Structure formats: C-alpha cells, structure tokens
Amino acid sequence: MKSVLQGFALLFNFKVIVVIMLSSIYGLFVGAMPGLTATMAAALLIPFTFFMDPVPALVSVVTMSAMAIFAGDIPAALIRIPGTPSSAAYTQDSFELTKQGKAEMVLGADVFFSCLGGLLGAVILMTSAPILAEFAMTFTTFEYFWLAAMGLSATVMVSAGSQIKGALSMFLGLFLSTVGVDITLGLPRFTFGSVELLNGVNFIPAMIGLFGVSEVIRSVMGGELAYPITRVRTGHIFRGMWGLFRKYQVNFWRSGMIGTFIGILPGAGADIAAWVAYAASKRFSKEPEKYGKGSIEAIIDSGTANNSCLAGDWVPALVFGIPGDSITAIVIGVLFMKGLRPGPMIFEQQPEILYAVYMAFILANLLMIPFGWLAIKCSSQMLRVPRNILMPGILMFCIVGSFAINNTVFDVGIMLLMGIAGYFLEDNGFPVAPVVLGLVLGPLVEKNFMMSVIKADWNLAQFFTRTGSAVLCILTIIIWFFPLYMALLQKVKKSGKSSK
Amino acid sequence: MKKNDIVFGSIFIALGIFIFTQTFFYPSLEKGHPGPGLFPNLLAILFIIFGGVLILKARRPSATGGEEGASPTHKKVTNAFFVLGIIIVYVVAVDKVGFLVTSAVLLFVLMFKLGAPALRSAISSICITLFINIMFLKILRVPLPPGILGW
Numbered sequence: 001m002k003s004v005l006q007g008f009a010l011l012f013n014f015k016v017i018v019v020i021m022l023s024s025i026y027g028l029f030v031g032a033m034p035g036l037t038a039t040m041a042a043a044l045l046i047p048f049t050f051f052m053d054p055v056p057a058l059v060s061v062v063t064m065s066a067m068a069i070f071a072g073d074i075p076a077a078l079i080r081i082p083g084t085p086s087s088a089a090y091t092q093d094s095f096e097l098t099k100q101g102k103a104e105m106v107l108g109a110d111v112f113f114s115c116l117g118g119l120l121g122a123v124i125l126m127t128s129a130p131i132l133a134e135f136a137m138t139f140t141t142f143e144y145f146w147l148a149a150m151g152l153s154a155t156v157m158v159s160a161g162s163q164i165k166g167a168l169s170m171f172l173g174l175f176l177s178t179v180g181v182d183i184t185l186g187l188p189r190f191t192f193g194s195v196e197l198l199n200g201v202n203f204i205p206a207m208i209g210l211f212g213v214s215e216v217i218r219s220v221m222g223g224e225l226a227y228p229i230t231r232v233r234t235g236h237i238f239r240g241m242w243g244l245f246r247k248y249q250v251n252f253w254r255s256g257m258i259g260t261f262i263g264i265l266p267g268a269g270a271d272i273a274a275w276v277a278y279a280a281s282k283r284f285s286k287e288p289e290k291y292g293k294g295s296i297e298a299i300i301d302s303g304t305a306n307n308s309c310l311a312g313d314w315v316p317a318l319v320f321g322i323p324g325d326s327i328t329a330i331v332i333g334v335l336f337m338k339g340l341r342p343g344p345m346i347f348e349q350q351p352e353i354l355y356a357v358y359m360a361f362i363l364a365n366l367l368m369i370p371f372g373w374l375a376i377k378c379s380s381q382m383l384r385v386p387r388n389i390l391m392p393g394i395l396m397f398c399i400v401g402s403f404a405i406n407n408t409v410f411d412v413g414i415m416l417l418m419g420i421a422g423y424f425l426e427d428n429g430f431p432v433a434p435v436v437l438g439l440v441l442g443p444l445v446e447k448n449f450m451m452s453v454i455k456a457d458w459n460l461a462q463f464f465t466r467t468g469s470a471v472l473c474i475l476t477i478i479i480w481f482f483p484l485y486m487a488l489l490q491k492v493k494k495s496g497k498s499s500k
Numbered sequence: 501m502k503k504n505d506i507v508f509g510s511i512f513i514a515l516g517i518f519i520f521t522q523t524f525f526y527p528s529l530e531k532g533h534p535g536p537g538l539f540p541n542l543l544a545i546l547f548i549i550f551g552g553v554l555i556l557k558a559r560r561p562s563a564t565g566g567e568e569g570a571s572p573t574h575k576k577v578t579n580a581f582f583v584l585g586i587i588i589v590y591v592v593a594v595d596k597v598g599f600l601v602t603s604a605v606l607l608f609v610l611m612f613k614l615g616a617p618a619l620r621s622a623i624s625s626i627c628i629t630l631f632i633n634i635m636f637l638k639i640l641r642v643p644l645p646p647g648i649l650g651w
Contacts, residue, residue: 051640164557168512168550175519175543182536184529189536190522213587220579220614388614389621392607393628395583399590400603400632404642409591416587428504446539458533 007355010055011363019056020063020360024367027064028375031071032382033390034081035219038068038270039433042327043211044394046204046334047401054340054353058331059360062314065327066118066364069270069306070372073110073299074379077103078232086270086306089278089298096294098232108237109244109299111372113252116245117304118365120256121263121311126358128264129347132319136344141455142463144320145448146472147266148441151322153479155267155437163483165430172425173438174445176201183443184450196410203333203439205402205415210432212398213419218427219391234376244300251281251301259305263312267437269325270306270313277305311361318342318354322441326433329440505558512551519544579614586610599644604629 010016023045030041041064049057072083073094080095082088097106139147152174156166179190180200191197245252255277262273281301282291291298313324321342323329335342346354375382402415422432456462463469519540526537534541586606594602607625612618636642 048635048640051642164550164554168508168547168554171512171543171546171550175515175540175547178540178543184535185527187526187536189526189540213583217580217583220583221576386616386620388616389611389624391614392610393624395586395610396603396607396628396632399587400599400636400644403594404636404640404644407643409595412587412591416584420584428508430508442539450535450538453533454529 003351004355006352007359010352010356011059011359016056016059019052019060020363020367023060023063024067024364024371027067028071028371029382030064031068032074032083032375032379033385034075034079034083035215035387036394037084037211037215038065038072038086039326039330040211040215041065041068042330043207044397044401046207046330047404049334050204050337050405054335054338055356057334057338058353058357061327061331062310062357062360063364063367065310066114066307066361066368067371067375069310070111070114070368071375073114073303074107074376075383077106077110078379079383084271086274088271089274090302092292093295093298096292097296097299100294102294102296103232104234104237105240105244105296106299107234107376108239108241109296110303111368111376112238112241112245113300113303114307114372115365115368116252117256117259117307118310118368119362120253120304121260121308122358122361122365124257124260124308125311125315125361129315129319129354132315133344133347136319139320139344139468140466141448141452142466142469143472145445145452145463146469146476147320147322148444148448150472150476150479151266151316151437151441152445153476154265155434157479157482158265158268158272162429165428166434169425169430169432170434170438173435173440174442175438176206176435177439177442178446183447184454194410196408201439202406202411202414203337204405205411206418206439207330207333207436208398208402209415209418209420210422210435212394213415214422214426214432216391216395216398217419217423219387234379237373237376244296248297248300251297252304254280254284255301255305256308259308260312262305263309263324264315265312266316266322266324267434269327269433270309273309273312274302274306278302307365314357314361318346318357319344321444323437326436329433329436333436333440502558506555509551509553509555509558512547512554516544516547516551519547582610582613594645598646600629600633603632 026045027038027041030036031038042061045060045064049060052060068084069086072085072087075081075083076087076091077094077098080091082091087094094106094110097103152170156163156170177200179197180188181198182189188198258277258280259270259273262268262276263270278291278298278301281298282288285291285295285297287295287297309325310327313328316322316324317328317332321332323332332342340346398415398419399412402411403409405411422435425435426432452462453460464473523537523540523544527535528537529535586609590602590606604625607628608621611621611625616624633644636644
C-alpha cells in the first residue's frame with residue numbers, strides 16, 4: 001500500500017502532469033498525421049526521455065502511445081488514410097461510414113472504445129504482471145535465454161509479409177547488437193578500430209534513423225504533400241455511445257482480451273492486434289457482409305483491440321525485460337542506458353515505479369475522452385499542416401536528438417546510415433520492427449546463453465531438463481511450427497472444399 | 501521486386517561471408533570451447549541460408565509476383581539526396597557556425613526546396629529552431645554547440 005501511495009506521489013506532481021499533457025498533445029498530433037507512426041513518435045521522444053527521471057520518462061511514453069494509437073483513427077475516417085499502421089485494418093469501414101454521413105458516430109466510437117479498450121488492457125496488466133513476476137523470480141539464465149529466443153521467434157512469425165524477410169531483418173538487428181566489446185573475453189568485435197564502437201552501436205540514434213530519418217526520406221521521395229479533407233459535422237460525437245456499448249458488449253470483451261493477449265506476446269504490436277480482432281469480429285458477426293463497406297462493429301472490435309494491446313505490450317517488458325512490441329523495445333533500450341534493468345527484481349525493489357506506470361495507463365486512457373474530443377475538433381487544422389514544413393522539422397529533431405545524447409557527431413553518422421538502411425529495407429518489403437527487437441534482445445540471448453553454458457561447463461542438457469526451461473523451450477518450438485501448422489490447415493481446408 | 505530480392509539476398513550472403521572473415525582469428529575459450537565468435541558465426545550461417553532462400557524464391561516465377569510500381573521521378577530522388585546532404589552539411593558546419601544559425605539556415609533551405617513559400621519557410625525555420633533550443637538548452641539543460649558567434 002505504501003508503494004501505491006508513493007506511485008501516486010510520483011505521478012501527481014506538477015512536473016509529471018506537465019509531461020503528461022505535452023505527451024498527450026504530441027501523441028495525438030503524430031498519430032493523426034499520416035506517415036508518422038507511434039513507433040517513430042517514440043523514437044523521437046527518447047532523446048527527451050533520456051534526460052528525464054525514470055517515472056516521467058516512462059509515463060510520457062505510455063501517454064504518448066495511447067493517444068497516438070487512438071489518433072490514428074481520425075484520418076482513417078476523414079481522408080481514408082490510417083494515421084498509424086494500427087488503424088489500417090478498419091480504415092475502409094471508417095471512411096465508408098463517413099461517406100454515409102455517420103462521421104460523428106465513427107469518431108465517437110473511436111474515442112470511446114479506444115478509452116475502454118485501454119482501460120481493460122491496463123486492468124489486465126495490473127493483475128497479471130505481479131503474478132508472472134512471482135513466477136519469474138525463479139528464472140535463471142537458462143530460462144532467460146529461452147524467453148529471449150521465444151521473443152525473437154514470435155517477432156519473425158508475426159512479421160507482416162514474408163517471414164524470410166522478417167527473419168533477415170531480425171538477424172541484422174542481432175548482428176548489430178554483437179558490435180562492441182564481447183562479454184566472454186572482452187574482445188572488440190566489428191569495431192574496425194573505432195573507439196566509439198567499443199560500447200556497441202548506440203541504440204538511440206539507431207532508432208531515430210530507422211524510424212525517423214527513413215520516414216522523412218520516404219516522404220520526400222513520394223506521397224501526397226496535401227490531402228483533400230472532407231468537411232464533417234462533429235457536434236455530438238458521444239451521443240449514442242452507451243447504446244453502442246450495450247449492443248456490442250460481447251465484441252468489446254472479446255476484442256479487449258484478444259488485444260491484450262497479442263500485446264503480451266513478445267514482438268506483436270497494436271497493428272497485428274487490430275487485424276486479428278477484425279478477422280475474429282467478421283467471423284462471429286451477424287452481418288459479415290457489411291465488413292469493408294462500413295461496419296461499426298468492425299471499428300468497435302479493432303479499435304478496442306489496438307488500444308488494449310498497448311498495456312499488454314508492457315507485461316513482458318516489465319516482468320521479463322522482453323519487449324512486447326517495437327515501442328516497448330525502445331523503452332527497454334532506454335531503461336538499460338539509464339542503468340535500470342526491467343525484470344522481476346523491479347517488483348521487489350522499486351514497486352512504486354510500476355504503480356506509477358499502471359496509474360499512467362489509467363490516467364492516459366481517461367484523458368483520452370477530453371483530449372480526443374479536442375483532437376477531433378481540431379483534426380482538419382492538424383491535417384492541413386503542410387508536409388514540406390513538417391518533414392524538415394522532423395529531420396532537425398532527428399539530428400539534434402541523436403547528437404544530444406552523447407554530444408558526438410559519430411552518433412549522427414549512425415543515425416544517417418540506419419536511416420538509409422531503414423528506407424531501403426522497408427521499401428523492399430523487409431519489416432523494420434524486427435531490427436529493433438533483434439538489437440534489444442541480441443545481448444540478452446547471447447549473454448544468457450554464454451553465462452549458462454559456462455556455468456554448466458558446456459553441458460547443454462540443462463537447457464532442456466530444468467522445468468522452467470523445458471516449458472519455455474516447448475513454447476518456442478510451438479511458435480516455430482505455427483506457420484507450418486497454419487499452412488497445413490489451409491491445405492486441408494482447400495482439399496476439403498475441392499472434394500465437395 | 502523480385503530483382504531486388506536477389507540483390508538483397510546477395511548482400512546478406514556477402515555479409516555472412518564477411519562475418520566469417522572477421523571472426524576467423526577470434527580466440528576461443530579454454531578447452532577450445534567457442535567464445536566471442538560463436539554468435540557472429542551462427543548469424544553468418546543464418547544470413548547465408550536465409551539469403552540463399554530469398555534468392556531461390558525470387559528466381560522461381562510466382563503467380564503474385566508483379567513488377568513494382570512506377571519508379572520515383574528524378575525530382576524525388578534529388579529530394580532524397582538533398583535530405584542526406586543536409587545531414588552531412590549539418591554535421592560539418594554545426595561545430596563551427598553554431599546550433600542556431602546552422603539549424604535555421606538548413607531548415608529554410610530544405611523547406612524551400614520541398615516547395616514551401618519563402619516567407620513561410622523563413623518563419624517556420626526560425627520558430628522550430630528556437631523551439632528546439634528552448635527544449636534542449638533551457639528545459640532539458642543539454643548543451644548544443646554554440647559556434648563562433650557564441651549563440
């Protein structure tokens with residue numbers, strides 16, 4: 001109880017409240033701008049969080065991401081372009097309803113169910129994290145090796161598009177993580193005589209390059225510089241929401257659960273949660289023919305799922321130090337740099353930080369109602385911000401942010417290289433998120449493996465015979481064979497259809 | 501798309517081979533157990549295998565594999581190089597000229613180049629520069645290069 005109060009005190013002080021307000025506005029703006037994703041927002045936020053205390057730093061990421069994932073729905077409804085990838089699943093439905101003159105209802109449902117979904121996710125986070133942490137206390141390097149391996153496998157399996165490309169992206173991240181002094185003998189690896197590289201590839205400029213600079217390059221290489229904006233009435237967006245909730249209660253609970261579970265899965269983020277919830281929604285709907293032509297059910301389901309997913313992403317991040325998605329990967333990277341190691345020990349030693357994070361989730365989602373309402377009111381002004389002003393501005397933040405961390409030009413070089421690499425990778429269908437997860441999980445996999453084998457004198461059997469590691473090993477193998485199983489299922493379905 | 505997959509596959513295979521050339525002389529732990537080279541070598545093998553699969557898949561004609569959309573125009577490619585150039589110029593100039601001047605000038609140049617009107621570019625670039633300056637210098641207390649002018 002004492003730490004709950006401490007958490008309260010940490011959260012409700014003037015500085016933190018200001019941070020929450022600013023992060024909310026920032027998240028709403030970035031989320032609502034097509035082409036600027038929540039992950040990019042997190043990457044640009046880290047130079048700032050780097051110089052803050054842990055609590056405001058974490059709280060700002062929580063608030064920012066919750067607002068950004070909701071705000072991505074706004075341009076989906078107004079100009080048929082999702083503001084972030086997480087709104088892509090139901091963009092078509094949102095826009096169709098807007099065309100039918102129901103924009104008020106769509107935007108209202110976006111805010112209302114984003115808020116409820118986020119709150120449900122937060123409650124699941126608060127209840128499941130301490131239980132899992134108790135479990136995690138018994139974990140040794142063997143189990144942590146498997147956890148990290150599981151995270152890496154899940155990242156590849158859920159990566160959009162080709163899994164081979166997802167895997168290659170991840171290997172690239174893992175390879176970058178091996179740069180620097182090696183942990184067994186202290187041998188410099190792949191440093192090419194550079195003193196700066198001895199500590200490894202600096203995480204922050206790498207993220208800014210991958211998600212910020214690459215986006216700026218993509219934007220100037222093509223894409224619209226202005227959008228045709230539909231004028232819509234947004235007078236009473238919350239009218240009829242309670243009715244919608246009562247009518248689609250089942251959808252809400254189902255999608256909230258789906259979203260949170262996908263969040264807990266390492267490597268899978270809000271965009272995947274939205275797609276899965278959309279598919280489930282269509283499968284169980286009484287009116288599946290409406291999907292894609294303007295179904296409010298689809299919007300409620302996926303809108304709930306992508307916001308509930310955010311809290312789920314923090315479960316493995318806080319309990320095991322294994323990121324749930326690319327945003328929490330960035331957060332973990334920053335915490336490491338600040339010398340804070342997320343994991344079960346945090347639950348014993350600094351529980352007040354956890355309570356502050358929990359409460360930030362609740363607060364951010366409650367604030368979504370007034371802030372979301374404001375954002376919808378200002379949406380057409382926001383979307384009118386000219387991109388030829390915005391993109392140079394973002395580039396400047398990228399440069400200054402990368403530079404400021406260590407005050408070295410070397411980091412700006414890393415940002416530049418990673419920006420170019422990120423652009424070419426994404427342009428050719430290689431997902432970028434696995435690179436980050438590889439970069440964060442790489443040292444965990446290697447360190448825990450090497451420590452384990454040295455401890456066990458190269459007796460590899462221990463990786464399979466300890467209870468915890470055996471369970472995690474089986475889970476990892478199940479993840480590996482999941483695509484095979486899905487392919488078989490498809491084949492069986494197909495042959496079943498053709499034989500009819 | 502498919503041709504690019506072959507290029508990327510080759511790059512990854514080359515990276516794998518390069519890793520091997522680097523790790524070849526890495527020392528091993530006592531009793532000959534693999535040490536610093538273990539993970540890079542494992543990754544090198546994976547790069548080569550997955551790169552190979554990527555190439556093989558790209559060579560096989562598939563029903564879905566259409567050619568990629570219209571290639572970017574000359575102007576757009578110039579824009580991209582302009583962005584990269586800006587970053588490099590910034591890095592070279594910032595220590596000598598100072599944060600405020602370098603940032604404002606480069607922002608203006610890039611905005612103008614991307615087609616924003618001159619006056620709007622000028623005002624926006626000054627506002628953004630001042631905003632970053634206040635955020636980093638005053639609020640976060642991170643020093644930015646002052647340059648010869650001292651500001």
